[in-house]
Amino acid sequence: MSIATAFAPEQVLAHVEDFATKLAERAETMDRNAKFDKQILDEGAALGLVKLIFDENLDLDLSRMPLVHDVTERIASVCPPVAMELGVMRLVAYLLSRYAAPAVKERWLQPTIEGRAYGSFALTEPQAGTDLRGMLTVARRDGDNYILSGQKCWVGFAPVASYAIVLCKLESTDRDAPTIALVVDMSSKGASGEPGPELSGFRGLTNGALRFDNVVVPAGNALQVDGFAGMMDGLNMARIDAASYACGLLRAALEVSVERAATRTAFGKRIGDLPSIQIKLGRMRAAYHTARELAMRATETYMQGTGGDQDIISIAKMTASDLAREHTDQAMQVFGASGLIAYSRVERLHRDAKATQIFDGTSEIHETMLGRRLVNAFAKDGHGGSYMPSWKTGQPAETPTGA
Numbered sequence: 001m002s003i004a005t006a007f008a009p010e011q012v013l014a015h016v017e018d019f020a021t022k023l024a025e026r027a028e029t030m031d032r033n034a035k036f037d038k039q040i041l042d043e044g045a046a047l048g049l050v051k052l053i054f055d056e057n058l059d060l061d062l063s064r065m066p067l068v069h070d071v072t073e074r075i076a077s078v079c080p081p082v083a084m085e086l087g088v089m090r091l092v093a094y095l096l097s098r099y100a101a102p103a104v105k106e107r108w109l110q111p112t113i114e115g116r117a118y119g120s121f122a123l124t125e126p127q128a129g130t131d132l133r134g135m136l137t138v139a140r141r142d143g144d145n146y147i148l149s150g151q152k153c154w155v156g157f158a159p160v161a162s163y164a165i166v167l168c169k170l171e172s173t174d175r176d177a178p179t180i181a182l183v184v185d186m187s188s189k190g191a192s193g194e195p196g197p198e199l200s201g202f203r204g205l206t207n208g209a210l211r212f213d214n215v216v217v218p219a220g221n222a223l224q225v226d227g228f229a230g231m232m233d234g235l236n237m238a239r240i241d242a243a244s245y246a247c248g249l250l251r252a253a254l255e256v257s258v259e260r261a262a263t264r265t266a267f268g269k270r271i272g273d274l275p276s277i278q279i280k281l282g283r284m285r286a287a288y289h290t291a292r293e294l295a296m297r298a299t300e301t302y303m304q305g306t307g308g309d310q311d312i313i314s315i316a317k318m319t320a321s322d323l324a325r326e327h328t329d330q331a332m333q334v335f336g337a338s339g340l341i342a343y344s345r346v347e348r349l350h351r352d353a354k355a356t357q358i359f360d361g362t363s364e365i366h367e368t369m370l371g372r373r374l375v376n377a378f379a380k381d382g383h384g385g386s387y388m389p390s391w392k393t394g395q396p397a398e399t400p401t402g403a
Contacts, residue, residue: 046115050086052067088238099225120165236308247295320356
């Protein structure tokens, strides 16, 4: 039995601490080599880190989302690419469990949870990143099958995927064409995955492109939900994970900066005695707690099983990633010239933080979505919706709609 279901949360976190300690010893090598480390993921899966959102019967248990955050934050604090890979494994397992037909679920769910199969979550295309309505991947019905053609990029596990959950348009590439999400066996004729370009951050993450050339996909492999809606549900989970990665980076930046401030001397005293350094540390601590509280609030909305509050999730992802970028930069300032040493921990944090502002929706698209929904809600009801939290309950009021 894995730690995910055998132990209480505090025991799970104790095991994760051991895993993170070992992982920290390998993180620099992974960053230098930028190579996929299957052994690490095997160890994580064996610990039950993919199974965290499932009970012993492999039924979804979203009440563990706060625990998922704690686990993800800790792993990201030492090695963000591994945190993300485990997150993608949980994400595709979630989509299979919630939306896949029984036969598809039976084929792929348990192997994914156990780390025997890798699934890709395929949204982005070369000409359609944030603008998903501009995608050109299309599935056309042919009897009991769909014929799938197109390509996806910036896809986790693309070079090694056993299957992919692919968002595509149905019958047409028109912007407003209906959408469908297909679970595609990557061993199918015409399906292929390849490595993408080497990245500056999250190095070691296995990422790349998927291509589909008239791939035959059984109609029963379609997720049993509107394609766009189902994948957006998954994307909300990915965005919460992204906030968790950013929290891990903030946590690490604070840890290394405090140690540096307490041990580095200049002009006969600790640099931590300088007000300029104390201010950096104080703001860094506040940033970490701010990001963590927002991420936890996002997980709580997702626990309800309705895909989460998209505004709270956007706020958490945008704020945490922007703060991570700001304060990993400040950590480099604390380290001075030593912060510029290639592949050092603080330099890795700086590079990894930038990536969190880009994937799963750029900071710009999140702030745009938040603002647009407020304006549209005001146009609809004359006051912008009830977007302030209730002072009586401490709970957020209904999120503005009309985006």
